[in-house]
Amino acid sequence: MLDPELAAMLDLLGRLLLNARTGTLLALLLLAAVYDCRSHRIPNWLVASGAVYGLIYTTVAPPIMHGTVFFPLSGLAVGFSLFFPLYLLRAMGAGDVKLLAMTGAFLGPLDTFYCALASAIAGGALSLVWILWNGNAPRLLQSIVSLAQFGPVGAVAGAPAGYGVSPKTSLGKLPYAAAIAVGTGGYLSLHQLGMV
Numbered sequence: 780m781l782d783p784e785l786a787a788m789l790d791l792l793g794r795l796l797l798n799a800r801t802g803t804l805l806a807l808l809l810l811a812a813v814y815d816c817r818s819h820r821i822p823n824w825l826v827a828s829g830a831v832y833g834l835i836y837t838t839v840a841p842p843i844m845h846g847t848v849f850f851p852l853s854g855l856a857v858g859f860s861l862f863f864p865l866y867l868l869r870a871m872g873a874g875d876v877k878l879l880a881m882t883g884a885f886l887g888p889l890d891t892f893y894c895a896l897a898s899a900i901a902g903g904a905l906s907l908v909w910i911l912w913n914g915n916a917p918r919l920l921q922s923i924v925s926l927a928q929f930g931p932v933g934a935v936a937g938a939p940a941g942y943g944v945s946p947k948t949s950l951g952k953l954p955y956a957a958a959i960a961v962g963t964g965g966y967l968s969l970h971q972l973g974m975v
Contacts, residue, residue: 788972795971800836804829804885805967808960811878815956821874826881830855833884843887851884854891858883861895875955882963890966893975898962902955909953 781789796802807829811821837851859880865871879898883891910919969975 791971792968795967800833800840800842800885801967803832803836804882805960805964808878808882808956808963811874812954812957812960815874815954819872819952819954821872821878821956823874823877826874826877830877830881830884833881837885837887846887850887854883854885854887855880856883857888858891858895861892871955875959878956878959882959890970893970894959894963894966896962897966898955898959901962901965902953902958905958905961906953 796805807825811825814825815821834848834851834855837846837854838848841847841850843850859876862871862876862879866873866876879891879895882894886894910916966975
């Protein structure tokens, strides 16, 4: 027989998965992560259909009192605006931006903001795992040394300007949909359990 606390925790997490809004979102994020890991692309049909479902469902059955269509629309806008600057800097793909916007259509603005933060944390952790998995730890150390020598720290120490990390030392491309899926799933789980 299960410990009552563990049983209650599993029941809460089960409700999260069986909820038509959060369960569908998590399934779509998992599917996007699989696509991104396999092909480094997130299909537009997946993001568009998820955003439409999220907008409709969250408007019809809002998770907040007196919720209107502006709740999912503002979540979509927040999700898009948080990652769009990273896309402009070429630090993130367009599919990742659209995926967080889709997430916002399900969760609204505040939870989307927290999911973006959780995704950034998950992205950092997954990046380290990705680097170690692909055997790129020596190249990571080389990049860190180059940044320290010729980056802002080096500039203060008097190193010549114009030096930096070469594109050849890139450590690869992390399928960021996995970070969004892990971060969003982690945040929603902790929120469901009353920990955040």
